[in-house]
Amino acid sequence: MLGAVRRFGVSQALRASAPRSLSARWAPQLLKWQAPTSQAPVLAKFLHTSFPALNAASAQVTETLENVSQEPEFITEFADLKTKGLIDASIIRNITHPGRMALTTMTEVQSQTINQMLGGVDVLAQAKTGTGKTLAFLIPTMQNILSDPTLKRAQPQGRHRSTGAGSSDIRALIISPTRELAEQIAAEAIKVAQGTGLVVQTAVGGTHKRSGLMRIQRDGCHLLVGTPGRIKDILSDPSSGVSAPKLNTLILDEADRLLDQGFSQEINEIKNLLPDPFKVDRQTLMLSATVPKEVMTMVKRTMKPDFKFIRTVRDDEVPTHVRVPQKTVFLQGYENALPTVLELAKTYQARQAEDQNLRPFKAIVYFNSTNEVNLAAEAFMALRGIPGDGRSRSPLGRMRVHQIHSRLTQAARTNSANNFRRAEEAILFSSDVTARGMDFPEVTHVIQVGPPRDRETYIHRIGRTGRAGKEGEGYLLLHDGEYEFYQDKLGDLPLTEDNTLSTASLNMARDLETASPAAAETIEQIKEAMNEVSPIMKESTYRSQLGTMSQSFTKKRNAILALNNLAIHGYGLAEPPAVKASIARNLGLDRIKELKLEEGGSFGRRAIDPFDSGRRGRSFDDSPFGGRRSSNRGRSSHGRSGHFGESRESRRDSPNRYGDAVFGARPRY
DNA sequence: AAAAAAT
Secondary structure: OEEEHHHHHHHHHHHOOOHHHHOOOHHHHHHHOOOOOHHHHHHHHHHHHHHOOOHHHHHHHHHHHHHHHOOOOOEEEEEHHOOOOOOHHHHHHHOOOOOOOOOEEOOOOOHHHHHHHHHOOOEEEEEOOOOOOOHHHHHHHHHHOOOOOOOOOOEEEOOOOOOOOOOOOOOOEOOOOHHHHHHHHHHHHHHHHHHOEEEEEEEOOOOHHHHHHHHHHHOOOOOEEEEEHHHHHHOOOOOOOOOOOOOOOOEEEHHHOOOOHHHHHHHHHHHHOOOOOOOOEEEEEEEOOOHHHHHHHHHHOOOOOOOOOEOOOOOOOOOOOOOEEEEEEEEOOHHHHHHHHHHHHHHHHHHHHHHOOOOOEEEEOOOHHHHHHHHHHHHHHOOOOOOOOOOOOOOOOOOOOEEEOOOOOOHHHHHHHHHHHHHOOOEEOOOOHHHOOOOOOOOOEEEEEEEOOOOHHHHHOOOOOOOOOOOOEEEEEEEEHHHHHHHHHOOOOEEEEEOOHHHHHHHOOOHHHHHOOHHHHHHHHHHHHHHOOHHOOOOOOOOHHHHHHHHHHHHHHHHHHHHHHHHHHHHHOOOOEEEEEHHHHHHOOOOOOOOOOOOOOOHOOOOOOHOOOOOOOOOOOOOOOOOOOOHHHHHHHHOHHHHHHEEEHHHHHHOOOOOOOOOOOOOOO
């Protein structure tokens, strides 16, 4: 609105933006008021306060006007921000010094937004993944705080302690949809703030609330970074001593996520705990790689009417990087998924051994449920105890295996994230906790098993690779029965079909004799590893997948058939697990005869939560055995009974290996 | 039955 008033004068801006409800009584009078341009901010504020409904309409005007407007001169070097007196010298030193962050040139988002954000206007910034959005909002936010002459900076005192800053002087609140992303933003903020006297604190769930509060009370806080639940908890707790009466900046990272169904209510509750924006002027900044149309109403409701929508992704452009070739692989069945992941790892490792220019294999494998992540991670961990191809000790060589999802303890999650961040050659099995914003350096592959729930999720997941100008590749592993879902959700994205992976297209119930030795070996290894995984976990995973697959498959019956094949040929279960009749009914699956129902009504066997069966709190990363499973490895490699006692060779030669006898009529354990 | 997020 403010922009519109500045450019076109009061009357024209009003004519363009006045909603019907307003025009009847007020608009004619307002239109008569030819305010001088200098009055524009006052007018805009008055209109905003008096007619909240004006928000939506006026913001739209600003947005369209932005496309017409001339862009001012852009600064592209960090050093120039200092020489032009725009940004504090310590901040710029932290960014540019070779021993610190060692950056010289700004990215496109950075040079387009920093100046605007310094001016205090609300900004919604959309830019591709991995292009430095965090720094883009941290720099102007810190500068704006430092520009206040009344600011009490922290004074260094002793080794880790400092004093001077208060716990009720939060100037900027940064909200993130996941705990790990909040931690990552805080870590970057601390680097940028070094030597400025600004104090950065975090507030996330899964940590001790009291010790976090004590840190804030002891050292003070100017920028608080956190997740919605804990931030709300702290700000609404009068005994915490933490408050933000002078809050000037509210930042929503991954804004579209925070404004959608699951989060928007909590964000509103947080806003209600903050000072009235008409008494304490507040800048709102929102950032994301994706801004679906549906969230624009929420964006406009949260921002001032004159907000700027700055996009470095053109409207007609697909918001993924061309540097990241993206392939869709249609699997013979979901039982082919893990063999395919292993094949991708092995073939890349083999290429990398020949080509010094290739980086080590560092992959994130995404699944749609926590159970699938856990199952895959357990299987791959077990793989490390299986004799490898040729001379190597395991099929994975020296590759480390990590997993991360919400049902691990926070300590285990943090460990996984840190270990994977530092790892050279590793594979991270992950839920969508890491899909947004996480910056793991040098990720070479993003592999998605099953279709992402929506287009945005796909874009953010693929954005974990190809960051900061680096290369990367993406794979999406799907079932034929999901073709329509795929076309519908991801049809316009630059995916090309790939059928070069031999373990992807094998029929695991039939074709093993005709398979290449390498493919057969890979499948054998996964099968053997899968035997190490508890059947309880497999059954829970099956039940988890019912919900997602019955939605992504065009025909529900095909989803069940695919899932049953996965249970038998992939998980090695003797038969598909039974499901509660009530659940089958809820999913609209009760007429599908291939879905096995539990008997005995409400007295049927209760589903057991694998996370409650003794493994809670002990991930691979925080186990005392240095990431190796300590369980029955020794026992399992010798003295097996029945099928599993046979040598790998004899099994490979046996006919009908993938019939129902493959894993034995009765699974071990 | 399906990510995430306060205890």
